Amino acid sequence: MEKYYDIFLTLPNGEEEWYTTGADINNLAMCIVNLGKRGDLLVTESKTGDFVLSTFGFFLNRVASPEFREKIIGPLLRLQTFQKQKPAAMVRVE
Numbered sequence: 001m002e003k004y005y006d007i008f009l010t011l012p013n014g015e016e017e018w019y020t021t022g023a024d025i026n027n028l029a030m031c032i033v034n035l036g037k038r039g040d041l042l043v044t045e046s047k048t049g050d051f052v053l054s055t056f057g058f059f060l061n062r063v064a065s066p067e068f069r070e071k072i073i074g075p076l077l078r079l080q081t082f083q084k085q086k087p088a089a090m091v092r093v094e
Contacts, residue, residue: 004046018093029075
């Protein structure tokens with residue numbers, strides 16, 4: 001069964017938006033960079049609600065495990081330095 005992530009975006013005005021995306025690490029990195037331009041993020045596992053990571057904008061703040069940090073840091077660095085940018089596959093949840 002495929003894993004999904006919930007992404008909670010907190011905008012500077014205090015409003016919140018909720019998105020969901022698949023488990024592909026490169027796509028999650030794209031979501032973090034795209035949404036992080038608008039505010040801070042909290043990412044959890046959709047099925048369990050377990051904490052995955054939080055951000056300050058599109059920069060990592062806290063990550064639940066060193067193993068996950070190692071997986072996400074490469075794709076994030078490529079995107080944060082504007083290499084291979086493309087739209088992220090995510091769905092806004094109303």
